[in-house]
Amino acid sequence: MAESTVIKNQLPLYGLMAEFDSPEHLVDGARRAFDAGYRRMDAYSPFPVEGLAEAIGFHHTRVPLIVLIGGILGCVGGFFLQYWVAVIDYPINIGGRPLNSWPSFIPVTFELTILLAALFAFFGVLALNGLPMPYHPVFNVERFELASRNRFFLCIEAADARFDLDATRRFLEETGSLGTYAVEP
Amino acid sequence: MDPKQPEEMPGEGLPLLEPGHTFGSITDKISSIVLTGRTPRFWYVCFGVAFIFVLVLLFCIAAVVSIGVGLFGVMIPVAWGFAIVNFVWWIGIGHAGTLISAILLLLRQKWRQSINRFAEAMTLFAVACAGIFPLIHLGRPWFAYWLFPYPSTMGIQPQFRSPLVWDVFAVSTYFTVSLLFWFLGLIPDLATLRDRARGRVPRFIYGMLAMGWRGSAQHWHRYESAYLLLAGLATPLVVSVHTVVSFDFAVAMVPGWHSTIFPPYFVAGAIYSGFAMVLTIAIPLRRLYGLEDFITLRHLKNMGIVMLATGMIVAYGYLMETFMAWYSGDIFEKYMMMNRMFGPYGWMYWILILFNILIPQLLWFRSLHTNELFLLAVAICVNIGMWLERYVIVVVSLHRDFMPSAWGMYSGTIFDYGVLAGTLGLFVALLFLFIRILPMISIFEMRELVHNEEGQSS
Numbered sequence: 001m002a003e004s005t006v007i008k009n010q011l012p013l014y015g016l017m018a019e020f021d022s023p024e025h026l027v028d029g030a031r032r033a034f035d036a037g038y039r040r041m042d043a044y045s046p047f048p049v050e051g052l053a054e055a056i057g058f059h060h061t062r063v064p065l066i067v068l069i070g071g072i073l074g075c076v077g078g079f080f081l082q083y084w085v086a087v088i089d090y091p092i093n094i095g096g097r098p099l100n101s102w103p104s105f106i107p108v109t110f111e112l113t114i115l116l117a118a119l120f121a122f123f124g125v126l127a128l129n130g131l132p133m134p135y136h137p138v139f140n141v142e143r144f145e146l147a148s149r150n151r152f153f154l155c156i157e158a159a160d161a162r163f164d165l166d167a168t169r170r171f172l173e174e175t176g177s178l179g180t181y182a183v184e185p
Numbered sequence: 186m187d188p189k190q191p192e193e194m195p196g197e198g199l200p201l202l203e204p205g206h207t208f209g210s211i212t213d214k215i216s217s218i219v220l221t222g223r224t225p226r227f228w229y230v231c232f233g234v235a236f237i238f239v240l241v242l243l244f245c246i247a248a249v250v251s252i253g254v255g256l257f258g259v260m261i262p263v264a265w266g267f268a269i270v271n272f273v274w275w276i277g278i279g280h281a282g283t284l285i286s287a288i289l290l291l292l293r294q295k296w297r298q299s300i301n302r303f304a305e306a307m308t309l310f311a312v313a314c315a316g317i318f319p320l321i322h323l324g325r326p327w328f329a330y331w332l333f334p335y336p337s338t339m340g341i342q343p344q345f346r347s348p349l350v351w352d353v354f355a356v357s358t359y360f361t362v363s364l365l366f367w368f369l370g371l372i373p374d375l376a377t378l379r380d381r382a383r384g385r386v387p388r389f390i391y392g393m394l395a396m397g398w399r400g401s402a403q404h405w406h407r408y409e410s411a412y413l414l415l416a417g418l419a420t421p422l423v424v425s426v427h428t429v430v431s432f433d434f435a436v437a438m439v440p441g442w443h444s445t446i447f448p449p450y451f452v453a454g455a456i457y458s459g460f461a462m463v464l465t466i467a468i469p470l471r472r473l474y475g476l477e478d479f480i481t482l483r484h485l486k487n488m489g490i491v492m493l494a495t496g497m498i499v500a501y502g503y504l505m506e507t508f509m510a511w512y513s514g515d516i517f518e519k520y521m522m523m524n525r526m527f528g529p530y531g532w533m534y535w536i537l538i539l540f541n542i543l544i545p546q547l548l549w550f551r552s553l554h555t556n557e558l559f560l561l562a563v564a565i566c567v568n569i570g571m572w573l574e575r576y577v578i579v580v581v582s583l584h585r586d587f588m589p590s591a592w593g594m595y596s597g598t599i600f601d602y603g604v605l606a607g608t609l610g611l612f613v614a615l616l617f618l619f620i621r622i623l624p625m626i627s628i629f630e631m632r633e634l635v636h637n638e639e640g641q642s643s
Contacts, residue, residue, distance in 0.1 A: 014391075030402075046212075047632040053403060058403045063411050063414065068509055071418075078334070081334060086342075090237075094344070094346055097346065107425070111351075111354040117414075118419075119361075120360040121414050125369070131397055132393075134396075148380045148400060149377065151631075182419070
């Protein structure tokens with residue numbers, strides 16, 4: 001039931017996109033594309049699908065490291081902010097307690113650790129994902145609006161070394177997709 | 186359920202999601218509530234009534250700011266009145282959202298998925314309401330920024346040994362992290378709304394908010410990692426917030442405040458009142474919007490059980506306070522407890538015991554777990570009971586402390602009640618605005634749920 005779109009012009013394409021009806025078919029298709037030697041590709045799904053990122057050869061993410069850095073910055077920075085305020089900038093004797101009464105500084109140190117780690121997590125994931133990105137070629141495929149509803153897509157980019165318009169199209173059609181579409185740049 | 190967990194999960198037997206739903210039907214049903222051109226009539230009624238109270242709130246705040254905090258009932262010895270009672274009450278209500286979205290996520294409780302979004306929104310609005318009180322209680326709210334450390338020309342700095350400064354950091358961090366967590370969860374659903382909206386304006390607005398989300402596998406991979414980490418960060422945070430709020434009391438030496446049981450007892454009370462508020466909102470909403478398929482009796486039952494469990498911890502807190510008052514042998518502690526039970530405000534104590542401890546014991550009856558009206562009634566009782574608990578802790582402890590010559594009585598003025606009613610109105614108004622313009626149930630997590638349920642049946 002592969003319904004191919006006729007490619008009207010010969011402008012360099014962004015890639016070819018195949019549509020699937022279930023996450024299992026998508027993972028299967030992605031794995032076959034990876035085995036066939038394709039590397040520059042991405043899969044699109046309306047919810048996170050287990051094993052999909054691994055199927056297209058994407059294993060590691062730097063998000064945890066970024067969050068760790070944020071947490072350490074918040075912790076160290078938060079403590080020394082209070083130290084600087086209480087000992088250096090505004091030393092004041094409260095009931096004879098030491099200026100560096102560090103146990104009282106723990107709650108704010110803790111809160112700032114969480115705050116910085118959370119800010120790094122949020123903005124880190126946006127930055128790594130390259131968002132906000134108002135324009136992207138995949139949105140040129142009309143059926144792609146179903147990628148946020150109930151359809152699953154696999155896109156092999158023309159920039160891939162093994163990309164060949166006819167061969168890749170035949171390959172995608174054989175993966176059991178519902179349709180294959182050309183992605184305008 | 187996960188096959189690796191053979192033990193019975195709470196609410197086993199009742200469905201998490203009514204059968205027959207697909208990825209498409211879930212998407213259409215939840216997004217149509219937002220994208221419909223016709224706003225239901227009950228929305229106008231509820232929002233309209235709530236908005237009247239928002240106006241009351243604005244009037245009261247304007248009066249208090251322009252005339253002064255003398256309009257409130259606070260005086261010596263009761264210098265912390267309604268404002269602090271309401272602050273603690275609202276912050277407590279705000280705890281359920283993060284608990285549901287973060288702790289239940291880490292515990293892999295799948296039943297959280299249809300209630301987490303609006304519980305998180307509820308958290309944000311409750312914390313926003315809570316934040317109003319300390320601000321206007323300052324008397325000169327335009328100097329609120331003095332609470333933050335910055336190199337000012339006055340050459341002074343905040344006092345980091347004071348729990349009140351810790352409170353500023355705890356509450357503002359909590360609000361920020363809850364907002365990030367909520368918005369991160371919304372991004373894929375905003376993309377769904379962008380793709381489903383037919384008008385140019387909604388498509389543009391949702392498109393801007395979705396920031397070009399396209400559901401890429403690499404993006405989802407990082408997203409899930411970040412979401413899990415945020416949940417892991419929010420979990421200790423949610424426990425810390427009411428702990429720090431309880432330090433405001435526990436670090437002081439007033440009998441009835443100076444107690445090491447306060448942090449755990451406040452956190453349990455916060456979760457208790459938060460779940461009560463989620464039930465108070467969820468039960469009417471699922472009926473009004475016909476969401477019985479998604480927010481099933483199993484969700485209501487599980488929330489009832491959480492309420493019972495946290496209610497028992499709160500009961501233990503009350504018991505220990507009473508026991509320690511006797512066991513300490515301290516005459517001021519003993520007098521505080523006698524005064525709390527049989528003094529001029531004694532009736533409040535007994536109503537709070539009735540609402541917080543006795544009535545929720547009915548939740549032991551299995552047959553009542555799925556009775557919506559009963560759950561709603563219990564939830565409202567707990568909301569009132571928890572407000573009274575804070576009143577008893579704040580006002581009744583202060584009004585008779587060490588020296589009888591310094592005793593006094595306290596009652597709220599019309600402005601105290603006006604601000605309380607106004608924040609309730611603000612809360613409901615924000616909630617209805619949220620329901621109208623954003624999906625109140627997480628669509629992508631419901632799709633995951635459909636996928637998992639399918640995987641089990643086949």
